[in-house]
Amino acid sequence: MRASFVSTEVVNGLRRNVSMTIAMILTTAISLTLLGSGLVVVRKVDQAQDSLRQAADVVVYLNDQVSAEDSACQQQTCSGLRAELERASGVRSVKYLSRQQVYERAIEKFDNRPELREIARPEALPAAMWVELSDTVDPAAIQRQFGDSPGVANIDNQSDFVRSLVGKLNDVRDGTFLIAALQAFAALLLISNTIQLSAFNRRTETGIMRLVGASRWYTQLPFLLEAMVSGIIGSLVAVGLLVVIKEAFLDGLMKPLSGTGLLTPVSYADIAFVSPILVLVAAVVSGLTGYLTLRLYVRI
């Protein structure tokens, strides 16, 4: 009895002001899509930083002569440089990769780019020292210190690139969160408005309910559920939108990055990860908005 009464009331309530309901669902959906995108970015940045920690912070490329003649790094130029690097402050580890090893790693990375595999030759690549730094050290200092040392061709500061990439992604994330917050504010106002309208439309019913002694909870539940149902529908639409965005834009956009090992493409696992969060946020926020609106504005 209770359940069927409440559910008919909710459905009738949503049907009675269709246009408001649609507006409410769409605003909620857009806001949650933005929130979801932001969360995906956060996840990607985390993953990128993880893969970064596994890679070298600074790569010292050795010149042609050393690369060609000292593949085991035993002569003075190479082994001296290595010892000096290991002694330098803030250096956690140094790993030597011969020309052949560098080639093998490159081939591995170019796994899905056969055209690059074709043209790569070990002779074209320099041997390298992979230097891992502790977090507090500025990689540029290493660059300055060893840039002119004998046997060094050039020094690549990988963390600079990754840092700027992460920085850009964080900007994107902050931007999406900001717009999501504004949009969420609009959604809240709409939810609050719709509930007030709904309560006004049904004031005869609720008036009678009050008089015959229906509990406050029983009287308010339909309105509360109305808000929550449209909130949850909004979150489902948002999940759908995320899938569409992934399929239509992101997959194409991120394909060139797939070889770098830094950013993995947005996957369904990512969307599956954020979806329950979106549904939960929608249910809680719309329910809370509904509850407060009824408390503050509606005499039931």
Next chain:
Amino acid sequence: MIRLEHVSKTYKTLARPALDDVSVSVDKGEFVFLIGPSGSGKSTFLQLLLREEVPTRGRVIVADWNVAKLPRRRVPKLRQRVGCVFQDFRLLNNKTVFENVAFALEVIGKPRHTIRKVVPEVLQLVGLDGKADRMPAELSGGEQQRVAIARAFVNRPLVLMCDEPTGNLDPDTSQDIMLLLERINRTGTTLIMATHDHSIVDSMRRRVVELSEGRVIRDDARGVYGVGR
């Protein structure tokens, strides 16, 4: 059953109190008319019993409830035991007669089988058997008021209060409604009715409490409307 002790009610917008030191006591099973000119405080009196309003001063007791002190969450229990009927019927126009009466039970969580049993009984009591599937718009004013009475009575309240229930009805129909209210009163339900209708009060010869500018100026056990005026 009902006791008002030195009750005053002041509305902010009003210079004089709507009720001024009113003390009235009504026993179980009594039938009381509440009369007085417009603005004398009759509706305010009834609203205090329902906890629609709270008194500014004094105590209101209904059955075992100290109404003014009742915590908010227990107000519904009070209202389930105090039925009320108004001049303007207050029916739901998109529901049938049956549904209108059933609504009062649904929203307090009564089970379906109870509803199916008691609604036809009460419709028969108010003389509406055979009209259960009509819409309110398809009924006369008197019939609509019967639906409202059925809805107020279906949960067997201790008190039935009526605020000018015949205010919108012609004299004959009003008489019929009074007969119905009398029948309900005979089941042991305490009945308290605010009215302007001289002929009804005069013909019924029941207890009359007269208000004027918020004060009780008369309380006769077997009164008529217009003595001394």
